[in-house]
Every structure is written in structure tokens, then in C-alpha cells.
Amino acid sequence: MPIALRPEEMVRLEQVVQRSGLNYRQDIVYRQDDTFGALYAVRLGCIKTYRTTEDGREQVTGFYFPGEIFGMDGVGSGRYTNSAVALETGSTCELPFEQMEKLSATIPQLQHHLFRILGKEITQDQQLVTLLSKHTAEERLAALLISLSTRFAERKQSSLRFRLPMSRSDIGNYLGLTVETVSRVLGKMQKGEILRVDNKEVEILDIDKLKTQAGIK
Amino acid sequence: MPIALRPEEMVRLEQVVQRSGLNYRQDIVYRQDDTFGALYAVRLGCIKTYRTTEDGREQVTGFYFPGEIFGMDGVGSGRYTNSAVALETGSTCELPFEQMEKLSATIPQLQHHLFRILGKEITQDQQLVTLLSKHTAEERLAALLISLSTRFAERKQSSLRFRLPMSRSDIGNYLGLTVETVSRVLGKMQKGEILRVDNKEVEILDIDKLKTQAGIK
């Protein structure tokens, strides 16, 4: 957690955190409608969250990488409104929410941090809303690639060459597009010398053009 | 606030709340990029929130009615990522966030409530994501009407006959549709004996059919 605490406070926090979770591909971390108990921090790997509507339609709501927190969807109602699944082998920390709440009453820094985490999820979700509502297929894909690139850079990994841990179908679902459209747009970007794509491997050749396409201008 | 506090705690909360805000149509409560200072509770009227992308596209992100809280979009970064505007004459309460945080450290109930409020916004935004991504124009409109109907009912107002405080353009923007499509779909629902629409006045004639159409089944 990127948060400055006094050693004594750090100890109390670490006592609460569960370091248990080792995940393999397809492992479910929690299921939609499960009782909400904890937030989770990704330590290694990638987690996908998705919700299913009453009539069976699925929506991927997010991808989470090491250092990022997921599980906030359960805070509102006491039940998770998404399911969370591992996309590859990795591990997560469990942050039991009730204990975090108690702890945060005596550690203002922690309380503030928790509010921020929830707030950031709101901002992200609203960005996704805008993306889905007002942007073309190319712009959506470009925006996702930029987002991934930025996040890999934050983890001090290559921001121009990386592996997509999710399938085309996950990407399409997340962006409100079909697999076919994702494939076609990636193909087009490749012809435009913006990307080099080899299955899950992506190399960004022209990040400026990609940013322009993302409508980030 | 629907929250059980001891009288003494209630007093402390009320000392923090600003009852100031009287709003007229088009009044801005806060602007995108303003420094985040407070959440707001609608007392009367209706508030619309929307964000503008760097390249000028606008996305309506929410409508808020009496009893509902808005302004959570500022929590993540310390700046509002939306603007908030009054759609009609009304009033709001200001809830200075820093003071609320301090207060909530000593009132667990309040802390929990604040987390829940943020959590509910997350859930709502994700529902909107699904709506935009996976549902047809009819389903989107039906879902909005059901949502409005439900919320009016909560406020003990008629759930079958109400006034839309927002324009067709706002509705369309929120749902990722054009004004024309909104108009056509409303017309179609009227022909199908599901609604009676007269400008901003709506009467729901067949709520079951409407729910079916919303994909709520």
C-alpha cells in the first residue's frame, strides 16, 4: 500500500491483512451475490471482475494488476455485485473490511486512503461509461491499450511491449464490442504501423498516434 | 440521512452540515476540476452530473433526487471529475468532507455509512456500464424509467405518474443515445400502451411490460 504510516500503525495493519491467496487461472476469488467480507489487493497476476444481469448477459467491469485493489463492488450493499476471477497464476491479499474499518477509525491516514480507493473506482467506472457511450471502437481499444501501458509503467515494467493477460473476448466484452470487431481494429492498427500484435503479445510502435486515437489528444 | 445516531452524535453531525444551498435552474453546484471539498445531499429538486472529455464530448453520469448524495466523483483525486448542475429550482446541503472524515473517526455508524454511499455509487455506475454496453435503446429507456419510478416511490411520491425534470437530450446523453432515438422509443412505448407521454409528464400504464423490456424480467 502506498501510504505513510508510523511503524506501530504498520504492524496493526499487517496483523489484519491475510496473505493467503494463491490463485491459478480461472480461480474464483469471490462470486456475485456472495456476502461481502473483504477487499483484495493483487500481488501477482491479473484479476478480472464481471457481473451477470438477471437475463444472463455478462459485463466485464475491470481488470486489476499488481498493486491495485478490487472488491469495492461489495461495499454498497454488503454483497458483491461482481464476480472476480484470476486470468493467470498469481496471488492476492485479503483485506477484511470490517477490521479495516475499525482500524481506520484510529488511523486517519488509513481511513482517508480507503475513501480514496473507493473514489478512484468511481472515477474509473465513470470513465468507462464515457468510453462506452461516446467513443468509437478504435478509440475504445486505443484507450484500453494506453491505460494498460500506463499501468505497466507504474509497475516499472515495459510500457511499450507487454502481454495481454485477457482474451479478445474479455477485451471486447469490457469495451462493449464483439470479438470480431476487436480483432479487426487490432488488425487495422497493425496496418497503420501503430502496433505490432502477435496473439497476446503487444508492441506499441507509435504511442503518440495511439494517444491521439484514444481521444486523449 | 437514513442513519441511526445517538442524539449527542446527531448534534455533532448537524453542526458540520451546511444548509445553505438554494439552487435555481442551471445553477452550477461545482465544476469539473474544482478542488473537492464536500459531498452534497439533494433536499429539493434534481441535480445532474456530467463530465467533459478533453476533446469536448460530454457524458451525463447521473441524476440525483431528494435524499440522494452526489459529489463522490471528487473523492478519488481531490478534484471533482464531474460538474453538477441544478435541473430545476431546489436546494442542497453541503457536507464538508474533511470534517465528515474527522467526525466519522469517532462515530463508527457514520464512517460505515460514508463507505456505503461511495460503494453504492460504484454499483450504480457499473449498472450504467452494463446498460450502455449490453442493452438496446428500448431496454435502456425502460431501465431508466423503472429506476425513476422506484426512486419516486421511495420518496412516497407517485411511482406511476411523474414529471421528467431532465430534457430528452439529457436522457439520451445519459443512456448513450441520440435525442431522436429517445423520442422514437418513447413514441413506440406509447403506441404499445406501455406509457402515456406528454412532453415532460409520464404515466406508466403497464409497469410489468416495462420491467420486462428493461431486461429486469
Add this chain to the structure above:
DNA sequence: CGTTCCATTGAGATGTGTCAATTCAAGTGG
């Protein structure tokens, strides 16, 4: 009672979806 904004309606254009066929990648078991 004109002006202006908002809503409706029609006709035609288009981006993305649907359906179908093919190729490619990754296991799996003999």
C-alpha cells in the same frame, strides 16, 4: 406574438453486429 429552444418525425447513411468459414495455438493421450 415573435423568438428561441426543445421535441417529433422522416429518409437515408453507417459502424458495428451476426453468421459462417478458416486458421492458429495449446494441450492431451497414444
Add this chain to the structure above:
DNA sequence: CCACTTGAATTGACACATCTCAATGGAACG
């Protein structure tokens, strides 16, 4: 190590929901 199977990704042809453009009608307001 090689078929064989299975699921993922690509590519093409066509369909369609919604958008765009344009004209008209109606409500609100000074």
C-alpha cells in the same frame, strides 16, 4: 513426438439498430 481435439483468433459477406441530416411542430418566455 505425433496426431487429435478443443478453444481462441482471424477474416469475409451481409444485416440491422442507431445515427445523421433535415424539416416540421410545439412549448416556454419575455
